[in-house]
Amino acid sequence: MTRPARQIPTTRNTFSTGRLDRLGRLRKDTERLAVHLADGERVVIPICGARVATSMGDAGPSIATLEITEVDENDLWLLGEIDGTTYVAIDLDDDGLDRRDLPDDIRWSGLREIAAMLDEDDANILATATGLAHWHRTHRYCGACGAETVADWSGHRRRCDGCNREHFPRTDPAIIVLVTHDDRALLARNPAWPRGFSSVLAGFVEPGESLEDAVAREVKEEVGLTVETVTYESSQPWPFPSSIMLGFRAEATNDALDPDPEEIADACFYTRDELAHGAVGMPPPMSIARRLIDDWIAEEDA
Secondary structure (H helix, E strand, O other), X not given: OOOOOOOOOOXXXXXXXXXXXXXXXXOOOHHHHHHHHHHOEEEEEEEEOOEEEEEEEOOEEEEOOOOOOOOOHHHOEEEEEEOOEEEEEEEHHHHOOOHHHOOOOEEEEEHHHHHHHOOHHHHHHHHHHHHHHHHHHHXXXXXXXXXXXXXXXXXXXXXXXXXXXXXXXXOEEEEEEEEEEOOEEEEEEOOOOOOOEOEOEEEEOOOXXXXXXXXXXXXXXXXXXXXXXXXXXXXXXXXXXXEEEEEEEEEEOOOOOOOOOOOOOEEEEEOHHHHHOOOOEOOOOOOHHHHHHHHHHHHHHO
16 A cells, blocks of 8 residues: 655654643743743643642633732743743642642643643643753752752752853753554554553664664564664653654564563554454553554555
């Protein structure tokens, strides 16, 4: 079967950018930012550890609003603006505010558990907020001299006054790939996953690697296959805690699987019909892993 020419995806992956204007030029200018926040509508998003504050309505969870008056503006992290509303986040663990002060209609939620129920804008905003929260918690001290760092640039930089180094939020690149051969797709199970569940292969990009090299290496290491015609599909922010999943498709030169037992409990090639009819449990719809599989299945009717 000839694969149709690839087009830019019309449907965004969960957590993807959506409509958020990140207001990058205002991060460094505290005076302009103060005027911007004073002149427009502002929503403060409380973060506590890896959890976010959400309101639960009939249509599902949404971003909770919170009025905070006893906090330094420098403790707020600028997330961005949508339709004239500016979103900022604050880590309640950091500033000592009592978590029990949240209104009754607001609850703490893990982003992973509610992501599939959020609309596109809320999912992206909360992914940005939790990603920044993780970075601030893990970069309180300078990796070069050990001195304590100070947050500035509206939460998008930490400064070390000990050695004058600047530290910026990091995102770990990881490839995720659907491997095919003779019109079948490869799914595999990690030893930590329950029996009957499988997904596509994935792994972090190593220093000195291109993305295509990372795809070839991960497939070779995990299942012993050589791949060719590696093509990019789409990407997805994955804030658990700080990755960007870069989705690929790759064609294997053969189907002689040789799984690494430390990484792969079992692996198998499946036809579209087998996957469409539940031959194996698959990743949740919000994941790019499922997007890669569903897109491949849909090509049968293209």
